[in-house]
Amino acid sequence: MKQKKEGRLAASGLLHNEGASYVLVVTAVEAERDAVVRGLLKACPKETCGEAEGPLRRVGRYIVVAGGVGPAAAAASTALAIAGGPALRHVVSAGIGGGFPGAAPIGSVVVATEIVSADLGAETAQGFACVDELGFGSWRVRTDSGRAEALAAALRQDGVIASAAPVLTLSTVTGSTETAAELLRRVPGAAAEAMEGYGAALAASMQGIEAMEIRAISNAVGPRDRDAWRIGDALASLERAAAILPEVLNIR
Numbered sequence: 001m002k003q004k005k006e007g008r009l010a011a012s013g014l015l016h017n018e019g020a021s022y023v024l025v026v027t028a029v030e031a032e033r034d035a036v037v038r039g040l041l042k043a044c045p046k047e048t049c050g051e052a053e054g055p056l057r058r059v060g061r062y063i064v065v066a067g068g069v070g071p072a073a074a075a076a077s078t079a080l081a082i083a084g085g086p087a088l089r090h091v092v093s094a095g096i097g098g099g100f101p102g103a104a105p106i107g108s109v110v111v112a113t114e115i116v117s118a119d120l121g122a123e124t125a126q127g128f129a130c131v132d133e134l135g136f137g138s139w140r141v142r143t144d145s146g147r148a149e150a151l152a153a154a155l156r157q158d159g160v161i162a163s164a165a166p167v168l169t170l171s172t173v174t175g176s177t178e179t180a181a182e183l184l185r186r187v188p189g190a191a192a193e194a195m196e197g198y199g200a201a202l203a204a205s206m207q208g209i210e211a212m213e214i215r216a217i218s219n220a221v222g223p224r225d226r227d228a229w230r231i232g233d234a235l236a237s238l239e240r241a242a243a244i245l246p247e248v249l250n251i252r
Ligand SMILES: O=C(O)c1cccc(C(=O)CC[C@H]2O[C@@H](n3cnc4c(=O)[nH]cnc43)[C@H](O)[C@@H]2O)c1
Pocket: 028, 029, 069, 070, 095, 096, 097, 098, 099, 170, 172, 173, 174, 193, 194, 195, 196, 218, 219, 220, 221, 224, 225, 226, 229
């Protein structure tokens, strides 16, 4: 099995050092993947981006994959990358996200202290009940909040507005003030929302691998205003976060 597992990555030139622990970074789309690769290349100047194998890229001990939009795609892509790749020390869900007003301005970065699937539960007469309350598991994947704070602090030192806070995963982009308020009632202190974190983090935690989530803010959570999205600004912040990640994780 080991030979088979390494075969695919080794053949692609992505396997770098069999004994080392690697970091898997899972994004939704290629533009986010490429921003992460640019940042990692700045942090690891002696490295080059390994041979492309479909959506996979490798920089040093970082494997970066564009896994698709939404929690199911993120979970499936993460599970496949874990099954087919080298030993991983961290799985990082990274990409753009929406910032809750007053918590995370456009262009800032939020590093997850916990990753919450904020619509995983049931509507009841008393309001939303999460799966934990229903007795069916957990809507939350915990992260190393100390590491999240360390990455946020390193980003602030680098001149990036950054915070460590809960990050929500949803299958639907919030489009109203009412929904934004309801989400904050469910998860007080949430600073950002996106669509992949819980999927990637659950796949990682099922394999005993520590999960992280990094969201660079492209828009405000609330009424849909496509013209107000600043995806370019968010990708620039995502690149800066990726450039600092190896120092914070002490993995290059
Ligand atoms: O239809 C729109 O208004 C619209 C415009 C641009 C992008 C979208 C998306 O659905 C992007 C989803 C994609 O980006 C992440 N993301 C970014 N901002 C948010 C958000 O406020 N809430 C949830 N996800 C967001 C997400 O992780 C996806 O990968 C729609």
